[in-house]
Amino acid sequence: MDVKHILVPGLGRRDAGAARTLREDALLAAAAAVAAVVIALTTSGNGRHPDALGWTLLMAAHVPSVFRRRAPVRAFLGLVVCVAPYHALDYNHTAPMAVSMTALYTIAVTGRPLRTLFLGAGVLGIMLGVKFGEGMTEGTEALRISGWIVAFLLVGVIVRVHRQYVASVVERAERAERTREEEARRRVAEERLRVARDLHDLLAHSITLVGVQTSVAAHVLQADPDRLDRAAVAKALDDIAETCRTARGELRATLEVLRAGPDDSRGPLPGLDGLPDLAEAARTAGATVDLSVDNVEAPPAVGAAAYRIVQEALTNAVRHGGPGLTVRVGIRSRGDALHLRVADDGAAPPSSPSPSSSSPEPDRPAGFGLLGMRERARSVGGTLDAGPRAQGGFEVAAVLPTGVAQ
Numbered sequence: 575m576d577v578k579h580i581l582v583p584g585l586g587r588r589d590a591g592a593a594r595t596l597r598e599d600a601l602l603a604a605a606a607a608v609a610a611v612v613i614a615l616t617t618s619g620n621g622r623h624p625d626a627l628g629w630t631l632l633m634a635a636h637v638p639s640v641f642r643r644r645a646p647v648r649a650f651l652g653l654v655v656c657v658a659p660y661h662a663l664d665y666n667h668t669a670p671m672a673v674s675m676t677a678l679y680t681i682a683v684t685g686r687p688l689r690t691l692f693l694g695a696g697v698l699g700i701m702l703g704v705k706f707g708e709g710m711t712e713g714t715e716a717l718r719i720s721g722w723i724v725a726f727l728l729v730g731v732i733v734r735v736h737r738q739y740v741a742s743v744v745e746r747a748e749r750a751e752r753t754r755e756e757e758a759r760r761r762v763a764e765e766r767l768r769v770a771r772d773l774h775d776l777l778a779h780s781i782t783l784v785g786v787q788t789s790v791a792a793h794v795l796q797a798d799p800d801r802l803d804r805a806a807v808a809k810a811l812d813d814i815a816e817t818c819r820t821a822r823g824e825l826r827a828t829l830e831v832l833r834a835g836p837d838d839s840r841g842p843l844p845g846l847d848g849l850p851d852l853a854e855a856a857r858t859a860g861a862t863v864d865l866s867v868d869n870v871e872a873p874p875a876v877g878a879a880a881y882r883i884v885q886e887a888l889t890n891a892v893r894h895g896g897p898g899l900t901v902r903v904g905i906r907s908r909g910d911a912l913h914l915r916v917a918d919d920g921a922a923p924p925s926s927p928s929p930s931s932s933s934p935e936p937d938r939p940a941g942f943g944l945l946g947m948r949e950r951a952r953s954v955g956g957t958l959d960a961g962p963r964a965q966g967g968f969e970v971a972a973v974l975p976t977g978v979a980q
Contacts, residue, residue, distance in 0.1 A: 595643055603639035606673040610636070614669040621666040628665040631656050636673050642680045650677045650693070675726045682730025683737075694727045771882070771946050773825075778886070778943065780821035782893045784814055786859035813858040820855070845877030846870070846905065849884055853903065856888045861899040861918075863888070870907040872976045879950045879974055880905065880914055883958065886943050887916035887970040895920030895967070911956075912976050917969040947972070 610632055614624055624632055638652030657670050678697070682690040698720050706716070788810075846867060853863040872880065884903055891901045901918040944960050947970065951958035956974035963969050 592644070596640065599642055599644075600640045602676070603636045603642075603673070606639065606676060607633060607636040609672050610669040613671075614666045617666060617668055620668050621664050624665045624669070628660065628663065631660040631663075632665070632669055635660065635670050639673055639676060642677060643684065646680050646684045650681055653677045671722075675722065678723060678726045679730040682727045683734045687731055690727055690731055694723065698723060767949075771949065777821070777825075778889050780817055782889045783817045783855055783859050786892055788814060817855060817858070820851070844881040845874060846872060846880060848881055849903070849905075852881075852885055852888055856892055856901065859892045860897070861888075861892055861895065861901055864900070864902045866903065867905045868907050870905065870912060870976075872912055872974070873954075876912060876954050876956075876974050876976050879954045879956070880912060880972070882950050883914060883947045883970065883972055884916055886947050887960075890943055891916070891918040891920060891968065907976070910976055912974045914972040914974065915969065916971075917963065917967060919965075919967040 614628075614632065635653050635656035638649040638656075640649075642649045653673065657674060660670060661667060678694070681693055701723075702716050702720065849865060849867055853865040856863045888901060888903075891899060895901070895918050899918055899920055901916065904915045906913045947960065948958045951972050951974060954974055956972055958970065958972040960970045961968070
């Protein structure tokens with residue numbers, strides 16, 4: 575249902591088909607013609623009864639009204655051509671009043687106020703000039719009629735202004751509704767992207783650790799089957815179980831966002847206090863992790879971004895670094911920004927690009943991991959550089975504004 579047609583009935587007609595408009599105006603012209611006939615037959619003292627010529631002019635004056643909305647000015651001029659000789663021949667002056675006032679109203683409601691002013695002034699000037707030329711009595715009667723002319727013109731102008739005002743209100747309401755819908759879609763897209771990032775970071779980290787720990791257990795089983803190190807196998811399996819439990823808990827917390835209502839909270843975000851657990855998980859996968867975190871204060875969003883960046887960097891290091899891997903994680907606070915650095919000495923050969931290069935080395939393809947880390951940094955207004963180190967290995971460096979001067 576169109577809101578404009580409900581709030582502004584006349585406004586909706588502009589969008590109606592030509593046939594419908596023509597039909598409505600024809601019915602109105604017919605009704606005015608019937609009223610003119612009744613007035614001409616039942617009233618006297620205001621001009622003589624129409625004869626054949628008078629009836630012809632009176633009926634012909636109603637024909638242009640059929641096109642009053644399609645061509646308001648031409649319809650009004652056609653009316654004047656018929657009504658002017660009708661009045662000049664002193665036929666019943668009240669009979670064509672309805673169609674005349676309808677034409678004046680149409681001119682006012684469909685045109686600019688300046689056009690209405692000029693046309694109204696012209697009509698009144700001609701009418702008063704002619705009537706006062708016939709005598710004071712006729713001039714006084716013309717002044718009385720001129721009040722009705724001014725009234726209908728004013729009503730038309732007021733209706734036009736009101737329609738424009740309501741149309742602007744409706745347009746603003748529709749624009750606001752579209753804006754709300756776009757904002758809702760944007761928020762849904764952002765939430766989906768956030769959940770997708772969290773799931774990627776969580777699953778990639780957990781699956782990588784499980785894969786490394788499973789490889790350790792398989793190596794222990796195959797190295798010397800006759801002298802099976804049950805303690806080493808049990809530890810590897812315990813590490814796998816612990817990784818699965820941690821991943822299940824984080825996965826549940828992430829997916830609860832999809833079930834939560836608009837007023838439900840997301841629960842606490844991961845932060846800097848979770849970095850020791852990430853380092854320990856990487857150690858269980860066989861890496862040596864040196865974690866150094868200053869006592870810094872960071873907003874929850876910045877802490878969560880730093881957590882996810884370190885998580886993804888450790889995952890990539892464990893996945894691509896090879897055996898004997900050492901990873902150094904450092905987080906420092908300088909001014910109003912948090913400086914994060916994750917560097918490893920993986921088995922990849924040294925390459926020429928500098929640590930600030932954004933292109934990864936050949937054995938670490940630029941998948942969604944590096945893209946996700948950069949998006950994490952940008953989401954809090956920070957920057958991130960990732961690339962191979964000149965002395966070998968890989969480095970991730972990020973600067974995340976905290977807004978808290980240290």
